[in-house]
Amino acid sequence: MRFGGGEVRPSQEPVRAHGMADFVSGISIVCFAASYAVALACEASRPVFRSGLRGAAMIAFVAAGFVAHTLFLVWRGVSESTAPLSSPFDWYLLAAWLLAAGSLWLTLANPRTPVGLFLLPVVLALVGAATLASRAPFLQSPASRVWGRIHGSFNLAASVSVAVGAAAGLMWLIQAGRLARKQPPPRGFRMPSLERLAHLTHRSLAIAAWTAAAGFVSGIVLNAVNRRHGLLETVPWNDPVVLRMGAVVVWLIAADALAHAARRRPDGGRVTAWLSLASLAVLTGSILWGLLGRSQHGVPQPPPAPPAASEAAP
Amino acid sequence: MTLALVGGTHRTVPLDLRERLAFSADQAAEALARFRGRFPGREGVLLSTCNRVEFYAAGERDAAPAEDEILAFLAECRGLDAGLLSPVLARHRDDAVARHLFSVASGLDSMVLGEPQILAQVKQAWALAQESRTAGPLTGEMFQAALRTAKRVATETALGRERVSIPSVAVADFAAGVFERFDDKRVLLVGAGKMAAETLRYLREAGARDVTVVNRTAGRAVELAARLGARPGRFDELAAELAAADLVVSTTGASAPVVPLELFAGVEASRGGRPLVVLDLAVPRDFDPRIGGRPGVWLYSIDDLGAACDANRERRRGELPAAQAIVDEETRRFMGDLHHRSTAPVIERLKAGWSETGESELDRLFRRLPQLGEAERGEIRQAFERYAAKLLHPPLASLRSESRSGPPHGLLDALKRLFDLE
Numbered sequence: 001m002r003f004g005g006g007e008v009r010p011s012q013e014p015v016r017a018h019g020m021a022d023f024v025s026g027i028s029i030v031c032f033a034a035s036y037a038v039a040l041a042c043e044a045s046r047p048v049f050r051s052g053l054r055g056a057a058m059i060a061f062v063a064a065g066f067v068a069h070t071l072f073l074v075w076r077g078v079s080e081s082t083a084p085l086s087s088p089f090d091w092y093l094l095a096a097w098l099l100a101a102g103s104l105w106l107t108l109a110n111p112r113t114p115v116g117l118f119l120l121p122v123v124l125a126l127v128g129a130a131t132l133a134s135r136a137p138f139l140q141s142p143a144s145r146v147w148g149r150i151h152g153s154f155n156l157a158a159s160v161s162v163a164v165g166a167a168a169g170l171m172w173l174i175q176a177g178r179l180a181r182k183q184p185p186p187r188g189f190r191m192p193s194l195e196r197l198a199h200l201t202h203r204s205l206a207i208a209a210w211t212a213a214a215g216f217v218s219g220i221v222l223n224a225v226n227r228r229h230g231l232l233e234t235v236p237w238n239d240p241v242v243l244r245m246g247a248v249v250v251w252l253i254a255a256d257a258l259a260h261a262a263r264r265r266p267d268g269g270r271v272t273a274w275l276s277l278a279s280l281a282v283l284t285g286s287i288l289w290g291l292l293g294r295s296q297h298g299v300p301q302p303p304p305a306p307p308a309a310s311e312a313a314p
Numbered sequence: 315m316t317l318a319l320v321g322g323t324h325r326t327v328p329l330d331l332r333e334r335l336a337f338s339a340d341q342a343a344e345a346l347a348r349f350r351g352r353f354p355g356r357e358g359v360l361l362s363t364c365n366r367v368e369f370y371a372a373g374e375r376d377a378a379p380a381e382d383e384i385l386a387f388l389a390e391c392r393g394l395d396a397g398l399l400s401p402v403l404a405r406h407r408d409d410a411v412a413r414h415l416f417s418v419a420s421g422l423d424s425m426v427l428g429e430p431q432i433l434a435q436v437k438q439a440w441a442l443a444q445e446s447r448t449a450g451p452l453t454g455e456m457f458q459a460a461l462r463t464a465k466r467v468a469t470e471t472a473l474g475r476e477r478v479s480i481p482s483v484a485v486a487d488f489a490a491g492v493f494e495r496f497d498d499k500r501v502l503l504v505g506a507g508k509m510a511a512e513t514l515r516y517l518r519e520a521g522a523r524d525v526t527v528v529n530r531t532a533g534r535a536v537e538l539a540a541r542l543g544a545r546p547g548r549f550d551e552l553a554a555e556l557a558a559a560d561l562v563v564s565t566t567g568a569s570a571p572v573v574p575l576e577l578f579a580g581v582e583a584s585r586g587g588r589p590l591v592v593l594d595l596a597v598p599r600d601f602d603p604r605i606g607g608r609p610g611v612w613l614y615s616i617d618d619l620g621a622a623c624d625a626n627r628e629r630r631r632g633e634l635p636a637a638q639a640i641v642d643e644e645t646r647r648f649m650g651d652l653h654h655r656s657t658a659p660v661i662e663r664l665k666a667g668w669s670e671t672g673e674s675e676l677d678r679l680f681r682r683l684p685q686l687g688e689a690e691r692g693e694i695r696q697a698f699e700r701y702a703a704k705l706l707h708p709p710l711a712s713l714r715s716e717s718r719s720g721p722p723h724g725l726l727d728a729l730k731r732l733f734d735l736e
Contacts, residue, residue, distance in 0.1 A: 178491070179491050179492065179612055180612075182618040182621070182622065183622065183625065184476070184477075184487045184622045184625055185487055185491065192494070193491055193492060193494040194491065194492050194493075195492065195495075195589075196494040199494075263587065264587040265587045265609070265610075266585070266608065266609035266611070267609035268587050268610075269589070269610075270609075
């Protein structure tokens, strides 16, 4: 959709709309990635610059990046008529957007806790993955669209939960290390309590496990629907996507079970923290495998071959 | 317009002399009443705490009493020999007085750097001076500026943010690092050491409700529990209490560990994996140090907490330059305002002279031009006033500017001579 154009403009409104459209369409991935990167640098400089200006600048850059990120996704949806989860590119950007929103909210709610230091690297990694991912939309029939969205949404929720859980797990290990070394909290780096972090880690791991499982099951249903309507190639069981997603689901369910079993052990918090970090490693490996490998996942079915002359002949 | 200060602190006055020099609230009120009679028209504020005795004096029209007069007055009030006080009491005048008060109010001169209680004591001293009618505009402005300085130091530096007492560090930096909340935790006090009550005060502030006290002497446990609003427990059931506790504060005077590793190992399984924070504030230690190596146990001895306090004190010292810069800035600002204030009589006379001349000229003009209506007369009058204000602006601006670096005596003399203001 384009606003204005070369026509004579009868009033100021189309001019403003045209200018706004130009502004929004000019937002690129670099704009918000750079904002997030500067915000991360501000966050990392906490021990060096303890001025309130540093905190304000950090929040301003995350907020600016988040607004630009939002406008980019909205503009993409409007100008290219793409739904938020319609391609691998959009999927990664939406995951990054959710984590950026979480980072901004948590920073505003807990200004003394360096949340951004743990979440913004994941946001930047997901934005980086988006630039490598395909922008071609997954082909969907009306029948498979609903299942496609369910499948994508569950996988998105699982990935975001894994990232949040890993950030909380890493904070748990850092806080536990500080308490074990019997040192006072470093200035500007006050972590949440172990109790709160353990709760968050455990809950994130559980949500990740069950949403990943739901995503996998909905993927199977989607595959069956596609097969019935003949829109896409059926994804075979030995397809890399099926294998890697299956491995992630199995790992997450096992990790959640282990974390649950460790809850009544004195070192349960540490076990859960390491499991959450391992889950992020497994998910990252799976994403890299997906970015670099070949798959039938979301690939359109080739048009049927024209009948041979002898067959076509009556 | 002068300021004077005579006083001594824990750094300069030995404890036995400080005790004799200290004023109770009644004695301070009596001393201020005596000051009012002895030095009429002068302002005085007496700040007396366990670590300092300081008398701030000011004079607006008459100069503040000389420092030696104040010293003799203090000695007389407390029945001491002035010769005994003379070598240990510091004397300050004018900007040094303001700088010292601002440092004191900000906690920069305290025994524990950055401690906030002194600010309340400064406020109390000022309130007592007001009640005793020895406070005045000069000391009023100085004490207001001191409160502003203290607020700036507290908000713009991290001087007061680091905790430096063992109970506060134990609760805020360590126990609160493990537990998010304390209202659902079980606290066990073992023994009745002097730090138990103080630590419990911080735990109560953090929300702790369920507190059990055990002591070798059952009667002492009951008495302590009643005093602290806690539940008495039995010392012979210490193992069961340990199994149920989330946080233990131990302050017994026992010569051997009250909780050896074997005792703890026996209850570990029944704890259900819950973390345990142990604040072992006893010397010698009540908990076998090996217990700190058990998973889920966070054991802190008094030495661990003392080291954390030292680290925090060091951090506070790191904030000192920033705090002193604020004190210097506020002192310059206050003294600039004070010096400018001393120019007020000359400015008033100058303005009055110009106004008088202007009025007589306007009267002459209006008599010669009787046809002028009220509106025209008003316009002409306003033009005269604007003209006078514009002519006065440069000398007044110069006076204000000069006041920032000290009393503008040279400019004032010049104005007096140029405009015949004597």
